[in-house]
Amino acid sequence: MEGFIIALFVCLVLALISKYLSVPAIPFYILAGIVLGKAGLGIVQSDEISQFFSEIGLLFLLFFMGLGLKLDRMIADPKKLLTAGIIGLIVDMGIGFTAAYLLGFTLLESFIIGTAFYITSTAIVITTLIENRKLMMKEAELIIWLEVFEDIVLIAIIALLSSGDKDLLYFFLKIVLALCVMYAIAHYGKEFLVSILDRDDETPILFTFAAVLTTAALAIMFGIPDSMMVIALGAALATTDPEAFEQHARPFKDVFLVMFFVFFGVTINFTAGTDLFSILILCLLAVVSKFISGMLIGITIYGSAMSGLEIWANTISRGEFSIALAVLYGSAVVGTVIAALVIFTTIVGAFTAKYSTWMRRGITHRSRRKALMHRPHSSR
Amino acid sequence: MALRSLKLPGVGTKYEFMTDKGDTVAIFFTTTGTIQMYTLQKGCQSSSAAEMTPVEARRLGNILTGAIIEADQESVEIAFSALADLRVTIHTFYIPRARAGQTIEDLQIRAKTGATVIAVCRQDKNIINPPPSFAFEEGDAALIIGESDQIKKFESEILVE
Numbered sequence: 001m002e003g004f005i006i007a008l009f010v011c012l013v014l015a016l017i018s019k020y021l022s023v024p025a026i027p028f029y030i031l032a033g034i035v036l037g038k039a040g041l042g043i044v045q046s047d048e049i050s051q052f053f054s055e056i057g058l059l060f061l062l063f064f065m066g067l068g069l070k071l072d073r074m075i076a077d078p079k080k081l082l083t084a085g086i087i088g089l090i091v092d093m094g095i096g097f098t099a100a101y102l103l104g105f106t107l108l109e110s111f112i113i114g115t116a117f118y119i120t121s122t123a124i125v126i127t128t129l130i131e132n133r134k135l136m137m138k139e140a141e142l143i144i145w146l147e148v149f150e151d152i153v154l155i156a157i158i159a160l161l162s163s164g165d166k167d168l169l170y171f172f173l174k175i176v177l178a179l180c181v182m183y184a185i186a187h188y189g190k191e192f193l194v195s196i197l198d199r200d201d202e203t204p205i206l207f208t209f210a211a212v213l214t215t216a217a218l219a220i221m222f223g224i225p226d227s228m229m230v231i232a233l234g235a236a237l238a239t240t241d242p243e244a245f246e247q248h249a250r251p252f253k254d255v256f257l258v259m260f261f262v263f264f265g266v267t268i269n270f271t272a273g274t275d276l277f278s279i280l281i282l283c284l285l286a287v288v289s290k291f292i293s294g295m296l297i298g299i300t301i302y303g304s305a306m307s308g309l310e311i312w313a314n315t316i317s318r319g320e321f322s323i324a325l326a327v328l329y330g331s332a333v334v335g336t337v338i339a340a341l342v343i344f345t346t347i348v349g350a351f352t353a354k355y356s357t358w359m360r361r362g363i364t365h366r367s368r369r370k371a372l373m374h375r376p377h378s379s380r
Numbered sequence: 381m382a383l384r385s386l387k388l389p390g391v392g393t394k395y396e397f398m399t400d401k402g403d404t405v406a407i408f409f410t411t412t413g414t415i416q417m418y419t420l421q422k423g424c425q426s427s428s429a430a431e432m433t434p435v436e437a438r439r440l441g442n443i444l445t446g447a448i449i450e451a452d453q454e455s456v457e458i459a460f461s462a463l464a465d466l467r468v469t470i471h472t473f474y475i476p477r478a479r480a481g482q483t484i485e486d487l488q489i490r491a492k493t494g495a496t497v498i499a500v501c502r503q504d505k506n507i508i509n510p511p512p513s514f515a516f517e518e519g520d521a522a523l524i525i526g527e528s529d530q531i532k533k534f535e536s537e538i539l540v541e
Binding site for chain 1: 388389390394404406410412418420426427429431
């Protein structure tokens with residue numbers, strides 16, 4: 001318990017520092033966990049309490065993801081998004097998976113690393129777009145929608161991974177049944193739900209908390225993956241009053257997700273047989289592959305390598321979803337790789353996102369100067 | 381001038397319009413509560429941006445509607461078109477040193493100008509509907525309601541003397 005309090009206090013200090021420097025806090029939390037935990041000083045141990053809190057953090061992260069899936073919101077040009085999304089999926093997942101497999105990971109491990117390699121951090125990408133005042137860029141809208149696209153891909157992958165080797169038909173029947181029940185409750189109980197959410201006392205926040213945890217508990221009881229069901233709960237409740245649910249669930253998400261990151265770091269164990277070489281290769285490739293996919297998207301959608309550069313610069317950071325995958329399905333080795341991946345890409349990503357305008361200006365200036373130098377020759 | 385608005389997942393609501401001369405203005409109400417305003421000059425590649433708190437944004441809005449007379453005094457005119465186009469103006473004034481210590485009754489605000497003091501803001505504390513015995517202090521921000529003529533009269537008779 002003392003370890004837990006220490007971790008909480010360290011996180012508070014780190015949160016203040018990261019907000020002051022306006023850089024993403026996720027890598028700091030993981031690093032703090034690594035330093036305090038198994039791989040470092042060993043002050044903080046993962047126990048039942050911390051595991052429970054981490055689990056709640058993960059559940060609320062997934063619940064938020066579900067709440068974000070509002071079907072009534074549509075992008076102006078779905079074809080463009082689909083093209084860009086599929087390019088990203090094939091290039092990034094392809095490179096991540098192939099590299100991991102060639103480095104000697106098993107097929108399943110490579111698939112998880114590939115997915116973690118592909119999924120960028122929605123939280124970091126969107127916050128940095130806002131903080132760097134890039135919302136008006138023509139690429140910004142596409143980047144924002146690409147995050148939604150990735151969320152949908154991630155849900156499909158979670159469904160695929162959690163089905164495992166069970167009886168598939170029976171398993172999917174249970175899931176479909178659970179989905180129907182949830183949507184029926186959201187549809188027929190809409191007025192009741194909204195009336196609860198409108199209250200000024202503790203009921204809305206208590207209700208939100210209870211709904212998420214009850215759903216997870218029921219899912220485990222019926223043998224269906226709780227991660228899937230919590231996303232589905234979010235998606236079903238998004239048809240009632242998603243803003244209110246977001247507001248009431250946010251405090252839980254904010255606190256417990258930080259615990260989730262720290263205790264992910266705590267459980268990292270460098271002696272688990274990962275060699276530094278493959279970690280380094282994967283980290284560098286994570287930046288390079290986003291450059292390739294970004295360029296391809298920029299050239300296909302906007303016909304401009306500059307747009308590609310901008311997309312790359314703003315979508316390097318991997319974060320919460322990669323870690324969630326590591327915790328849900330990864331082995332200790334995969335966890336270490338993904339931790340390194342997240343820390344490395346968030347640091348690189350913070351720099352590229354901040355200085356991309358500057359990079360673009362540098363490139364255009366140089367090419368303009370080149371053009372000027374060439375002119376006397378051509379006129380001669 | 382074509383105004384379009386759209387919701388961006390995780391970001392907030394975007395309002396964008398292009399002026400007749402081809403400049404673009406975009407406003408984002410982000411989910412974090414801040415408001416960002418971008419302007420993009422016609423033919424320019426990169427936009428410039430300003431981030432505002434809701435209070436600052438409202439202030440800017442007041443300036444743009446032409447309601448502000450002095451930089452730190454604001455006024456809002458409300459028109460009720462259903463009630464024979466009834467127009468009411470609310471204006472803030474800072475109380476000068478010459479009026480410190482005097483009450484609303486002493487100054488005979490209602491009798492002299494027709495306007496009414498509906499609220500006073502004193503060092504971040506608000507006094508709504510102050511009684512006639514209420515004494516002003518220097519630096520109080522008084523909220524005056526009335527017709528625009530009454531407001532002008534208040535300014536010339538009560539504040540300047």
